[in-house]
Amino acid sequence: MRLLIAGMMVLTMGISLNWAAAEESPTKANSGSFLPGIWSAPVGEALRGLPVQDAGRIKPFDSFARELLEMIYGKTTLEGKPAYEVVLTWLLSPQAWQGKELFEVRNHEVLKGLGLDPERRYFKGEEIFSNERFSTLRQELQEKRESKEKLTPYFQSLGRLENQFYMFTEMASGRLLKLVPEAASAQGVAGSWVGVDRLEGETQAAFMVLSRKFIERIGVMAQKGSHEDLLRASEELDLAVKEFKRKARESSPNLYPSDGLADLEVHYNLFHPFRWSYIFYLLAAFLLLFVWITDKGRLMPGVWALFGIGFLLHIYGFGLRVYLAGRAPVSNMYETVVWVSFGSVLFAAILEMIYRFKFILLAGLCVGIFGMVVAGSAPAILDPSLQPLEPVLRSNYWLTIHVMTITISYAAFFLAMMLGDMALFYTIRGEEANREKLKALTLAIYRAKQIGVSFLAPGIILGGIWADYSWGRFWGWDPKETWALIVLLGYIAVLHGRMVGWIRDFGMAVSAVLTFSLVIMAWYGVNFVLGAGLHSYGFGAGGIEYVAAFVFLHFLFVVYTVLVRRARAQLQSQTKT
Amino acid sequence: MNLNKTVFSPRKIIKQLASLKLAVITISMIAILTAIGTFVEARYDATAAQKLVYQSIWMELVMGIFAINLTAVIVDRYPWKQRHLAFICAHVGILVVLFGQYLSNNYGLDGSVRVGVGESNNFAVIPGKIDLTVYSSFDGSSYTKLLAREVDFFLSPPTSNKPVIIPTDQGEIRLTEYQKYVVPSRKVVASDQVRAGAGLRFQMHNDKVNVVEWLVQRNPNHVATHDFGPAQIHLGPVPSEGSGKNEIYLFPDESLSGKIRYAVFKKENKLAALSGVVEEGGTVTPGWMGLELRILRYFPRAVETWELKPKDRPTPLTTGAVKVEFQKQEHWLLLNDTLKLFTEKAAYIVTYASRREDLGFPIKLDKFIMDRYQGTMRAASYRSQVTVPEVGAVEISMNEPLKYKGLTIYQASFEDSPQGEPVASVFSVNRDPGRVLKYLGSLIMTLGIILLFYFRKKAQVAKKNEVQG
Structure with missing residues (x-):
C-alpha cells in the first residue's frame, strides 16, 4: 500500500499543485443547481459521505475533514476549497503542501519562542517543525505536563501546535483515515477500524480507484475543463466512492454503517440550518424595526411569518443535531449558546403574544441573532463538532433536564438584559417623553426576570437531585453549581427589592443589565476563566477579551445613563428654584 | 402603649429580624462569600475553598442570620391566613433544605x-478529617498507642514558636513546621541510628537493559527487593537456598567494614552459584543475559527521607508535610505517611493521615x-x-x-x-441523614413557587371582576 500511495503521489503532484493554485472554488462554480447542495452532496461530492471512524464515533468524511482542517488551519475551507478536498490531498500528495502556509499559530509568545514573526498567523510546516527550537518547546511542554500543573494559554497553544503536527503527519501517512472495520482477529485497540495505510485486497484496490478518480476530477477542475468532462469525472468519482463503500460493507457487513446517517450529517454540514435561522431572524428584526418606527402595524403578520420560518429552522437544526448525536444538545458551550438563543426568542415570542409591545420580540430577536452569530463565527472557542460524551454524562436523564432548565433560565435573563439596554436607551432619550414605553419595558423586564427565576430555582434543585443520585451528595459547593446559586440569589435580591419599592423602574433596567454579568460568570466564566471543579467536561479557553469587553461596555452604559439622569435632575431642580 | 414602644417587645424584635433589608443584605453576603469561594478553588483547590470559605465561621454566621431571618419572616406573618400559604411554603422550604444540609454536614459520612x-x-477514607497518631514500643514488635487526635494543620499549622508537643519517655516529639503544598521526592542519606538498615544504589545493565535504583533496608534483618521481571536483586541476609529464580543477594556484613557480601542464585539450582565480596564502585557479573551489576553507592546505615520542593499552589503531585523534631534530629512526615523514630531504648511511629x-x-x-x-x-x-x-x-x-x-x-x-x-x-x-429533609424542603419550596403564581392569577382575576362589576 505504501508503495502504491507513493506512486500515486508522484502522479498527483503536478495536478494538485495546479489545483492548490487555482483560485476560485470549483465546487461553487460547477455544483449546478442550488438545491442538491443543500439537501445532499452534489454530483461529484459523494466522497463527503464516506464513513470514517474518528475520535470515538463514525462520521462522514466531510465532518472528519472539517474538524481536521479547523484544527490545523483554523478554518473549514482553505482558499475557497472545501475541507474534504484539501485533507484528501494531504494523504495523496503531502509534498505538494510543503511550501504552503498551512499551520495556524495564534499565540504570540509561542511564535517568539520559535523565533517567528508574531505578526504572521499561518506558517509552513518546515518553518515550525524542522525548527530546532520546536523540540526545545516540546520538551518544555512535556515537563509542564509532568508537573501536572494547569496549562496556561501559552502551553495550551504549544499543545495545539504539537497536535497539529501529529495530526498532519498521521493524515499524510494514512493512519488517521480509518475507512474499514477491522476483522475480528486483528490486534490494536478493540473495535478500531483500519487506516488506509493497512488496507488489503479488494478494499485496497477500490481505494486506489477512488483516489485516481479523485485526482482526475480535481485535475479537470484545475485545468478548467469543459462541463461535460467535469460531469463525467464527477460521476466516475461518485461511482468509485459507491464501489468502495460496497466493498467495505462486504468485508464486515455487521459493522459498516448504512448510508443514511452519514448522508444526513453531510446535509447538516452543507445546509447550516442555524445560519438560515438567524438570517430569517435578522429579516424579521429589520421588518419589525421598520414597523415600529413607521407604526405600520399591518405589517406585523409579515414579521411573525419571518420569525416563524427562522424558529422552525432553529428547531430543525436542533432536531438534526439530537438525531445525529443521539442526545440532547446541551453538552458544550456551543450547544448551550444555540439553546439559549432558542430560549430567548421563544420567551420573547410568548411575552409578545401576551403584551403586544413589539419591542419584546425585537429584543428576543436581537439576543437570538447575537447568540447564533457568535456561535457560528468562533469555532475555535465554541466547538460546533459533535463529540462523544464523558461517562458521567451518558444515559442520564436528570443531566439533560437540569442543564436544559438552568440554561433556559439564562435565556430569560439575557432577554431581560436586552430589554434593560432598550430601557436605558429610552431613559437617555428622555424619561418624560418615553414614559409609556418605559412603563411597558419595565413590565417586560419584570416578567423576563420572573421567568428566569422560576426556571433557575427548579433547575438548581434538579441539579442537586442529579448530583445526589449519581455522586451521593446534594450540594458540594462545586463552582458551577455555586455560580448558578449566586445568579439565583442575585435575581431574588432584585425581585425582593422590587417588592418593597427599593428598586423602581429605572432600577429594574439597571439591574437587568448588571445582574446579567453574574449569568455570564456562571455560564462562561466558570468554564473559561475559573476552569475548576467537577463540571470540567465543559471547559475551554479563549474569547475572554471579548466577553470582558461585553461586560465592561454594559457597565459603562449604565454609568453613563446614571450620570445623564443625575445631570437632568440637577438641571430640573435648578430651573425650579 | 408604652409597653409596645420598648425595644424589648418580642413582636418588635421579630419585625426587625424579619426585615427585608436584612434579607437582601444576607442574600448578597452569601452570594459574595460563595463567589470568593469559587475563586479560591480556582486558584488553589476544593480543600482550600472548603476550609477558608464554605466551612469558615463567616459562612456559618451568615447562614445563621439567614435562617433567623427566614424564621422571623414566617413568625411575623402570624396569625397565618390562606393568602400567606405560598409565601410560607417558599420560605419554610428553604429553611428545611438548610436544616437538611446542616444535618448532612455534621452527622453524615462522606x-x-x-x-x-x-x-x-x-x-473508607474520610478526606476532610486528618488524625495525628503516635505509637511507642520498647521491644520493637508490640506497639501501644500514645496519642491519637484530630488536627487541622491547614488552618492552624504548628510553628517553631507554637509547636505541637508530644511528650514521651525519651524526650519530646515536636512538630515545628507545616507545608501545605510540597512535591516530595525520595532521598537516601547515611544515618547513625543503630537500628537503621543499609542503603545501596546499584546499576544493572547489559546492551538492552539499564536500571539504576536504590535499595534500603528497614532494619538490619529486613530484605529489600527490586524486581525487574527476569531477575531480582535483594539487600539483606543471604538465605541458605534460593527460591528458584535468578537472584542476587547483597548482604552488608559488619565484620567486613564497608564491604558487601554477595551471593548469586540461578533458577536452575537452589544453591548459590557464585559468592564473594564487593565494595562501592565494584561490579558483580552474575552470568545471566550478559548483565552486570555495579554498586554505585553504599551506606552501611541509611534512612530514606523526603526531599521537598515547596509550591505556591497545589497540583496533583503536591501533598502536605509536617516537620518532626526528635532528639535534635529533623524529619519530614508527609500526609498519609508514617515516620519511625528510634532511640537506644524505644521506637516510635508517628502517622499523619486521613481518617479511615x-x-x-x-x-x-x-x-x-x-x-x-x-x-x-x-x-x-x-x-x-x-x-x-x-x-x-x-x-x-x-x-x-x-x-x-x-x-x-x-x-x-x-x-x-x-x-x-x-x-x-x-x-x-x-x-446522609439530611437527605429526606433536603428532598422534602425542595418539594415544599417548589409547591410555594407554584402557589405564588396560582394566587397571583386568582388575585388578578378577582381584581378584573371587581373592575367589571
Missing part, C-alpha cells in the same frame, strides 16, 4: 473506598468493566462487579449505587496502570 481488582477493602472508618463489611471487587468509545482509549462507561456479604454479587455502576446497611455506595472513578488498564475501582461511600 468517604471513599479504593478497591484493587480482585482485592477487598472494608475501610470501618464500614463494618468488606467490599470485594470481582471485576471492573470498562466500555470505550470505538477505536479509542476513551472511557464511555464503567462499572464494578462486587461481592458484599449477605448481599452477594452485585454490580455498581454510575447512577446505579448499592444501598446497604444505611450506606450508599457509588461508582466514583477508577485508577489505571500506565498501559491504560484499570487496576482499581474507587467508590464513594455515603450516609
